[in-house]
Amino acid sequence: MRYGTNASACAALVRRDLLLTWRRRGDALNPVLFAVIVVVLFPLALGPEPNQLARISAGIVFVAILLAGLLALDTLFRGDHEDGSLEQLVLSPHPLPLLLGSKIAVHWLTTGLPLIVVAPVLAEMLHLPRSVLPVLLAALALATPLLSLFGAVCVALTVGMRRSGMLLALLVLPLYVPVLIFAAGACNAAQSGLAYLAPLLWLGAALALALVLAPLACAAALRISIS
Amino acid sequence: MRYGTNASACAALVRRDLLLTWRRRGDALNPVLFAVIVVVLFPLALGPEPNQLARISAGIVFVAILLAGLLALDTLFRGDHEDGSLEQLVLSPHPLPLLLGSKIAVHWLTTGLPLIVVAPVLAEMLHLPRSVLPVLLAALALATPLLSLFGAVCVALTVGMRRSGMLLALLVLPLYVPVLIFAAGACNAAQSGLAYLAPLLWLGAALALALVLAPLACAAALRISIS
Amino acid sequence: MNTLTLWFHKFGSPPVFHRIAVRLAPWLFGFAVICGLAALYGGLVVAPADYQQSDAYRIIFIHVPCAWMSLFAYFFMAANAFIALVWRIKISEILAMASAPVGAVFTAITLITGSIWGKPMWGTWWTWDARLTSELVLLFLYLGVIGLYNAIEDRRQAARAAAFLALVGIVNVPIVHFSVNWWNTLHQGSTVRLLGPSRIDESMLWPLLLMALATHVWFFASVLVRARVSLVELEGGKEWAREIALGKGEPA
Amino acid sequence: MSITLVRLSRPGRGASPHARDIRKLMIAGESNDPMPLLEARDLSYSRNDEPVFGPLDFRLHAGEVVLIEGDNGSGKTTLLRVLSGLLAPGGGSVRLNGENLTVARLSHQVALLGHQPGLKADLTPLENLNFAIGVFGLRAGITPHLALSSVGLEGYEDVPTRQLSAGQKKRVSLARLLLVPAALWLLDEPYANLDREGIDLVNRLLDAQARRGGAALVTSHGAYAFTSGSPRRLPLRATA
Amino acid sequence: MSITLVRLSRPGRGASPHARDIRKLMIAGESNDPMPLLEARDLSYSRNDEPVFGPLDFRLHAGEVVLIEGDNGSGKTTLLRVLSGLLAPGGGSVRLNGENLTVARLSHQVALLGHQPGLKADLTPLENLNFAIGVFGLRAGITPHLALSSVGLEGYEDVPTRQLSAGQKKRVSLARLLLVPAALWLLDEPYANLDREGIDLVNRLLDAQARRGGAALVTSHGAYAFTSGSPRRLPLRATA
Amino acid sequence: MSEFLAMGGYGAYVWSSYAIFMLFLLFDFIAPRLRNRRVIAELRGRLKRDRKRQEKSP
Numbered sequence A, B: 001m002r003y004g005t006n007a008s009a010c011a012a013l014v015r016r017d018l019l020l021t022w023r024r025r026g027d028a029l030n031p032v033l034f035a036v037i038v039v040v041l042f043p044l045a046l047g048p049e050p051n052q053l054a055r056i057s058a059g060i061v062f063v064a065i066l067l068a069g070l071l072a073l074d075t076l077f078r079g080d081h082e083d084g085s086l087e088q089l090v091l092s093p094h095p096l097p098l099l100l101g102s103k104i105a106v107h108w109l110t111t112g113l114p115l116i117v118v119a120p121v122l123a124e125m126l127h128l129p130r131s132v133l134p135v136l137l138a139a140l141a142l143a144t145p146l147l148s149l150f151g152a153v154c155v156a157l158t159v160g161m162r163r164s165g166m167l168l169a170l171l172v173l174p175l176y177v178p179v180l181i182f183a184a185g186a187c188n189a190a191q192s193g194l195a196y197l198a199p200l201l202w203l204g205a206a207l208a209l210a211l212v213l214a215p216l217a218c219a220a221a222l223r224i225s226i227s
Numbered sequence C: 001m002n003t004l005t006l007w008f009h010k011f012g013s014p015p016v017f018h019r020i021a022v023r024l025a026p027w028l029f030g031f032a033v034i035c036g037l038a039a040l041y042g043g044l045v046v047a048p049a050d051y052q053q054s055d056a057y058r059i060i061f062i063h064v065p066c067a068w069m070s071l072f073a074y075f076f077m078a079a080n081a082f083i084a085l086v087w088r089i090k091i092s093e094i095l096a097m098a099s100a101p102v103g104a105v106f107t108a109i110t111l112i113t114g115s116i117w118g119k120p121m122w123g124t125w126w127t128w129d130a131r132l133t134s135e136l137v138l139l140f141l142y143l144g145v146i147g148l149y150n151a152i153e154d155r156r157q158a159a160r161a162a163a164f165l166a167l168v169g170i171v172n173v174p175i176v177h178f179s180v181n182w183w184n185t186l187h188q189g190s191t192v193r194l195l196g197p198s199r200i201d202e203s204m205l206w207p208l209l210l211m212a213l214a215t216h217v218w219f220f221a222s223v224l225v226r227a228r229v230s231l232v233e234l235e236g237g238k239e240w241a242r243e244i245a246l247g248k249g250e251p252a
Numbered sequence D, E: 001m002s003i004t005l006v007r008l009s010r011p012g013r014g015a016s017p018h019a020r021d022i023r024k025l026m027i028a029g030e031s032n033d034p035m036p037l038l039e040a041r042d043l044s045y046s047r048n049d050e051p052v053f054g055p056l057d058f059r060l061h062a063g064e065v066v067l068i069e070g071d072n073g074s075g076k077t078t079l080l081r082v083l084s085g086l087l088a089p090g091g092g093s094v095r096l097n098g099e100n101l102t103v104a105r106l107s108h109q110v111a112l113l114g115h116q117p118g119l120k121a122d123l124t125p126l127e128n129l130n131f132a133i134g135v136f137g138l139r140a141g142i143t144p145h146l147a148l149s150s151v152g153l154e155g156y157e158d159v160p161t162r163q164l165s166a167g168q169k170k171r172v173s174l175a176r177l178l179l180v181p182a183a184l185w186l187l188d189e190p191y192a193n194l195d196r197e198g199i200d201l202v203n204r205l206l207d208a209q210a211r212r213g214g215a216a217l218v219t220s221h222g223a224y225a226f227t228s229g230s231p232r233r234l235p236l237r238a239t240a
Numbered sequence F: 001m002s003e004f005l006a007m008g009g010y011g012a013y014v015w016s017s018y019a020i021f022m023l024f025l026l027f028d029f030i031a032p033r034l035r036n037r038r039v040i041a042e043l044r045g046r047l048k049r050d051r052k053r054q055e056k057s058p
């Protein structure tokens, strides 16, 4: 009899989720594609003047990435719930917040990170001034994990519902609003030549807090909604 | 033995779909809420200056309504496919394009129309000049049925796929782009004081064509994807 | 905690609660309507026009009480949600869920009357400042709680999930309240203080406070009615609920 | 009612298609009646070029009920979907009353009861049945209320279908079967989800359909029972 | 292996709780062993305040296999979920090896096989099993390969689970059961989807689990067979 | 009177606000009563079904 440690359980989970993403690597690109689509729609809807686009580019990139992340959230527990793995995970003797934390980390790696990688391209499409790009990337690096963590709590509440997409958007919005304000605020400040460090620091502080609390909240929410 | 006419079959379908929407009237508001949410995100991301917002407001409203319509598309056949009613509908002896046309009409009534109703509020939140509003509404009145019709064909192709959300977005987008260009073009023209009638007429022509062809295409696509 | 649970067991027994609610609600509604009418009279007729805003300021008599209620209702909902989650008390679940729609109504009134007031005062229906935005977020929170509650089949599980969300969202309440202090905005800072001198004329103050009283009482009346309906629905299998369904002493 | 039992068998997945023994299925006691209600000639279906069921030949006459039995994945559901016209056959043909059946040319003659019941969970049984009547028509001499009571659902006319148990949902779809004017019933595992009383009900309905001059094709699993160990039965003692 | 059969019965939905006859379920032949593996005391569960199963009292000792039989909606699945700790009981308690079981305090002792198999369709059986080992641990003296071959899935180690038939998927979850070090198996309809040979396999596995000193609770439907009309059997004649 | 209604030129704003206030509270008053009626009707139906079932199989 060998029971395995918490660490080995997390490792097994991370390995499995990465493997699953790899097996469906076509699907994994979907959030990126969606963000690109949203960004493409804007020049079409607003007209193509570069100056006007440049002024709003950081905001549009954020909204696009936020919406893409929102839609990708659905996949966080959906598959596991449908095929019964989530039940098995809850039944496992290892601490649920730890396991969920690993799942959220993998989810961020497979959706948030690609979005950060594609962000420079999106920014370029909208003529974002080159000097703002580093701030945009820093803000995204802090904001996307926050979005994943906050989102996970809300998804855990809606797990098991059919057609939860729109409801999820509604639940998640109040949590996303401050993240968006600070992240886009940093970029807008940088674009106007103002100080942009303070909002980034706030984001960092929120991230540190969320890293600790969100998995706990997520586990509690999941226990409520799975029963 | 009484077999019923085509008209009575369509009437039964329309009655049922309206009744279903009424029974789930909470869900029916979701697209509207989503559009509101998207519109809310922009001022938060772009900063609140009214002048800047006013310049891009028509575009944002279109993109928000387009995205909301896109996400609502999923519900067009999803429920019917999952519980087997779609199969029964295909097996019915009445012409499938006629039945699907009725379904699409009800779908537009229950998602497109509320979006048009809420559009003035969205426009006001983004400080769209009052004079552009009638053009915006006219463009929406022509564009949203087009979006429903084009969307239905794509949904029919992806029916029965799990997690089809993003794929659907990719399929539908190329069809939506021209609609978006004409509709937003009309508004932008009106906002700059230029002639806006031509793009609206083009939209009307496309709508007339789509009203005839889309149900046929939709039926063909459905027959392919259901087998 | 022990006395608390005892109290809840006494008054929180569904049939007892139902009886109390049926008896109390009409009185509360009546009181609220009378207070409200008096406040309306005071606000519309007695109070003089403002030297700056002329008569437009009279919107204050509904805007401000409703704004207070939107925050108070959330606070009440979250407190009940906390009790429901920790001690699993059924009445608290129901009270929390019953206050969500009432709170949403008051929030909506605040938003609408505020933007109507904004047009003549600020020249725009809507701006994206901190108070307005956070109040809008408050509405979304209410709608999220209601939506989540309606989306889950099992009523008690639904109540617990929605209660959890309500608790998570409570951070927004202080943001709404203090937004005028933390960020400089178009919106008025606090003018009415219960402690210390208010920066508002006596003749305008009393209708405002009376209306605030009326909305509070209305809130509790409405919550009681909603709670008692949910209670009958939830306890449909029990004898007392069946008796009510069969029409033994059920007012409309 | 004459019940005919047909066994569909299929070698395990991955076996080479050459090793697969393709069987022809003949219904014994087939009369030489000139016009069968349903006739399959050389009928086969393949998915991704892998045959799902081999070439089948059979006829179904008015008044007959045929039970198709087969293990999991033997192709029962697929066969019914081909016969209903939902799937185009890979080879051969299906004839209904002597006419070729194609996806484009379906008829009022066939009613399919699939794995999914095709009921809207948010509507009541009555509303569901009324919709079916609107789309499929109504057999003479029956009403939705009558149909519901004859499947044992009196008093459930106005309960949202969502609140019915799986077995009761199945009964609603059986009621729909009673209402629509179809001469041929294709029933995919009508016994699944039903308890013993429900199974009797299905048999009674099949009987009536046969006597009325209709016909039915019914599928069912090969394995049903807790077969080993001759379990010791234990009546519950009521203590409370 | 001693198999005990327990029948769960439940009056129709909505019956008044007073009319509902609450049954106490006692397993006959229960020894006075001081420490049962699993003990339910006064266990009940209600959903929306409607009792799903009444107060139950029973014990399960090492070496026992109990079959819970009941009609649709009688609460079999719910009972297993309560016993596994996934659902908090509405009343009474579950004790595992004498300790109270709560959602927050689960243990390595229980393995649940639910309606959903909990397998990832995109992974191979081997990968699925390795994940289970990582999260639940490994019983001594067995490997994933061994487990797969003992459920008859040799040669399927590297086929994506999606491509397996329903019965084969069920076998993979049986293999998982063999691997994880759980003394108590809770099996929800392990026979569903399996053909006769698969049913034998389940019985052999249960037998082994009992001999090994474990225990199992197994649920199963009340109604299985095509019971009426004594169908005439018809062997297929190969014609091609 | 008309002066009162005009509210110093702000009549449209003031009265629409008060109308919305009244309308929303009216809605808040009526909605639970409608729901009550529905719940009671459902419960009655359930009782009737139970009675029918008990008559059928005592």
Ligand code: HEM
Pocket (backbone or CB within 6 Å): C060, C063, C064, C067, C068, C071, C110, C111, C112, C113, C114, C115, C117, C118, C119, C121, C122, C125, C126, C131, C132, C135, C136, C176, C177, C178, C187, C188, C189, C190, C191, C192, C193
């Ligand atoms: C959509 C627009 C508006 C919204 C969402 C809104 C929201 C709020 C909220 C939430 C409060 C209560 C704050 C608290 O108690 O902490 C409040 C109070 C108040 N609002 Fe507004 N408001 C809006 C427009 C306006 C306008 C246009 C005016 C007047 C020019 C105004 C004047 C006041 C006053 C005087 C108070 C009382 C402040 C106090 O004494 O605490 N509001 N509003």
Ligand SMILES: Nc1ncnc2c1ncn2[C@@H]1O[C@H](COP(=O)(O)OP(=O)(O)OP(=O)(O)O)[C@@H](O)[C@H]1O
Pocket (backbone or CB within 6 Å): D047, D052, D070, D071, D072, D073, D074, D075, D076, D077, D078, D079, D221, E164, E165, E166
């Ligand atoms: N949508 C599909 N795509 C690919 N293969 C399929 C699909 N549906 C069924 N199959 C395969 O076709 C074969 C026949 O399936 P079918 O559903 O007809 O079997 P069945 O006899 O109805 O089985 P069951 O007893 O499980 O209902 C099976 O091997 C199955 O794996």
Ligand SMILES: Nc1ncnc2c1ncn2[C@@H]1O[C@H](COP(=O)(O)OP(=O)(O)OP(=O)(O)O)[C@@H](O)[C@H]1O
Pocket (backbone or CB within 6 Å): C153, C154, D164, D165, D166, E013, E047, E052, E070, E071, E072, E073, E074, E075, E076, E077, E078, E079, E221
């Ligand atoms: N998620 C749920 N929400 C509400 N009611 C439910 C839910 N799941 C089950 N029920 C109800 O609880 C009762 C017991 O269900 P359960 O699934 O335990 O029955 P079962 O004996 O396993 O039935 P089956 O033989 O169909 O598997 C049924 O009446 C069912 O309608």
Ligand SMILES: [Mg+2]
Pocket (backbone or CB within 6 Å): D076, D077, D078, D188
């Ligand atoms: Mg089948």
Ligand SMILES: [Mg+2]
Pocket (backbone or CB within 6 Å): E076, E077, E078, E188
């Ligand atoms: Mg079950």
